[in-house]
Amino acid sequence: MTSPFSDEKPSSAARRIRMTVNGVAVEAVAEPRTTLVDFLRGDLGLGGTHVGCEHGVCGACTILLEGRTVRACLMLAVQADGARLTTIEGLGRDGVLHPIQQAFVDEHGLQCGFCTPGFLLSVHELLEQNPDPSDEEIRDFLGGHLCRCTGYKTILRSVRLAARRLRETKAAVAAHAEASS
Amino acid sequence: MKPPPFAYAAPRSVADATALLRASDGDAKLLAGGQSLLPLLAMRLARPSLLVDLGRIADLDYVREDDGMIAIGAMTTKTAVERSALIRTRQPLLHDATRLIGHPQIRNRGTVGGSMAQADPAAEYPAVAVALGATLRLAGERGERSVDAAAFFPSPFTTALEPSEILTEIRVPMRAAGSGWSVLEIARRHGDFALAGAVVMLGIESGRIASARIVLFGVAPVPVRVSAGEAALLGESPGRPAFEHAAACARDAVSEPLSDPHASAAYRCHLAGVLVGRGLAEAAARAEGSS
Numbered sequence: 001m002t003s004p005f006s007d008e009k010p011s012s013a014a015r016r017i018r019m020t021v022n023g024v025a026v027e028a029v030a031e032p033r034t035t036l037v038d039f040l041r042g043d044l045g046l047g048g049t050h051v052g053c054e055h056g057v058c059g060a061c062t063i064l065l066e067g068r069t070v071r072a073c074l075m076l077a078v079q080a081d082g083a084r085l086t087t088i089e090g091l092g093r094d095g096v097l098h099p100i101q102q103a104f105v106d107e108h109g110l111q112c113g114f115c116t117p118g119f120l121l122s123v124h125e126l127l128e129q130n131p132d133p134s135d136e137e138i139r140d141f142l143g144g145h146l147c148r149c150t151g152y153k154t155i156l157r158s159v160r161l162a163a164r165r166l167r168e169t170k171a172a173v174a175a176h177a178e179a180s181s
Numbered sequence: 182m183k184p185p186p187f188a189y190a191a192p193r194s195v196a197d198a199t200a201l202l203r204a205s206d207g208d209a210k211l212l213a214g215g216q217s218l219l220p221l222l223a224m225r226l227a228r229p230s231l232l233v234d235l236g237r238i239a240d241l242d243y244v245r246e247d248d249g250m251i252a253i254g255a256m257t258t259k260t261a262v263e264r265s266a267l268i269r270t271r272q273p274l275l276h277d278a279t280r281l282i283g284h285p286q287i288r289n290r291g292t293v294g295g296s297m298a299q300a301d302p303a304a305e306y307p308a309v310a311v312a313l314g315a316t317l318r319l320a321g322e323r324g325e326r327s328v329d330a331a332a333f334f335p336s337p338f339t340t341a342l343e344p345s346e347i348l349t350e351i352r353v354p355m356r357a358a359g360s361g362w363s364v365l366e367i368a369r370r371h372g373d374f375a376l377a378g379a380v381v382m383l384g385i386e387s388g389r390i391a392s393a394r395i396v397l398f399g400v401a402p403v404p405v406r407v408s409a410g411e412a413a414l415l416g417e418s419p420g421r422p423a424f425e426h427a428a429a430c431a432r433d434a435v436s437e438p439l440s441d442p443h444a445s446a447a448y449r450c451h452l453a454g455v456l457v458g459r460g461l462a463e464a465a466a467r468a469e470g471s472s
Contacts, residue, residue, distance in 0.1 A: 011186065013186070013187070013188045013189060015189070031186070032186075032187055032188065032189030032232065033183065033184040033185065033186050033187060033222075035183075035184070035219070035223075038183075053182075054182035054183075054223050055182065055219070055220035055223045055224065056216060056219065056220050056287065059284075059286065062286055065289075068260070068289045069285065069286040069289055070286060070289050070290050071216075071286055071287070071290070073219070073223070074215055074216055074219040074220070074287075074290065075215060075219070075290065076184075076189070076212075076215070076219075076232075076234075078189055078191070078234075079212075079215070079234060079236055122285070122286065125285070139371075140371070141285055143284050143370075143371040143372045144283065144284025144285070144286050144287065144372055
């Protein structure tokens with residue numbers, strides 16, 4: 001793996017850190033000043049988490065930390081030592097898009113795609129907490145994400161579609177479990 | 182937009198953290214949730230030699246009832262406050278104020294103690310702490326002490342904390358029966374820092390205002406208590422004439438209003454009056470509905 005930081009010699013302040021990223025245990029040396037998003041991209045080679053504003057305004061670098069959304073530019077890598085993370089690379093499985101991703105494709109919830117990984121992980125947390133959110137609740141939860149392409153309307157539609165499909169899947173699974181018990 | 186180099190320590194106890202601060206000659210910074218400090222580092226407005234991360238100290242993250250008060254550990258996240266049934270039912274003002282802070286992704290990391298210690302003039306928590314008469318518990322090399330919120334925010338981004346002290350707990354009283362509350366703000370966008378905000382608490386007994394508290398944020402370098410407006414409300418019957426007078430007091434209460442390209446001093450003072458008027462009406466309705 002080529003890292004933009006790998007040719008830098010670690011300083012005496014560098015620390016060995018371990019974490020679980022998308023189910024995989026990783027271990028690396030990180031400078032204290034390395035943000036989590038730079039660590040994910042530069043040291044772990046996970047480029048799906050995008051870096052936008054680098055000061056917590058745009059939401060592009062949003063990931064899941066212990067299942068909760070956080071901005072990876074507002075955390076140091078050393079703070080995530082021992083944590084369990086999910087990035088956009090961990091959302092789909094075996095090459096199949098997650099239903100939230102598929103809904104964004106079907107409803108044109110993205111154009112350039114720069115902001116999309118962050119949106120998807122926030123939608124993931126929202127729908128875990130609230131499987132049937134109102135438009136107001138969706139807007140409130142996604143208010144910390146900027147998208148310069150879509151005008152947000154198709155994103156709203158994508159979230160509604162994802163929510164409906166996830167509810168239908170859950171209901172079908174429950175009905176199947178009942179029928180076979 | 183990359184932080185400058187610094188040393189990093191993640192102590193396991195408050196005592197170890199204060200020892201690190203003492204040894205650093207005032208050049209260290211405490212890292213709580215990092216939602217204000219990380220941007221300051223990225224923009225290189227802060228260049229500490231050492232960051233002391235409080236995130237590994239286990240016993241600073243709690244919300245509990247203690248001696249008739251609600252005790253909140255300094256490292257409790259805003260999401261935890263938002264989800265606390267104790268806070269929602271016994272001090273709903275704090276619950277409502279928390280929902281105005283940033284976005285869910287920020288509240289998942291940002292802490293109660295971090296907001297208090299950051300003392301941003303536009304932040305909700307310092308004003309809420311002043312309005313509630315909260316007490317802040319500080320730990321330092323000479324032991325612990327408590328400071329009233331009214332004395333904790335002397336100037337913007339500055340607190341009563343000594344260089345080697347750490348804020349460990351915030352204690353807030355529970356809502357009194359028959360009292361109503363309101364917290365309102367105007368921001369340019371949902372989740373932005375407030376251009377102006379107002380925290381209002383009203384106690385109503387036998388149809389008369391028996392207690393009142395009005396605190397503004399976002400309009401001045403520190404939270405502003407509208408004492409003249411509070412005094413004028415006492416004994417009045419809750420309603421428009423009394424509320425409009427208190428709103429006028431709020432407009433006049435700000436001696437050094439903030440002014441920037443987003444909002445002039447005059448506009449901020451105007452907003453303060455509007456929000457106090459609305460907040461009093463909302464608080465009165467809640468007081469009358471709850472007793």
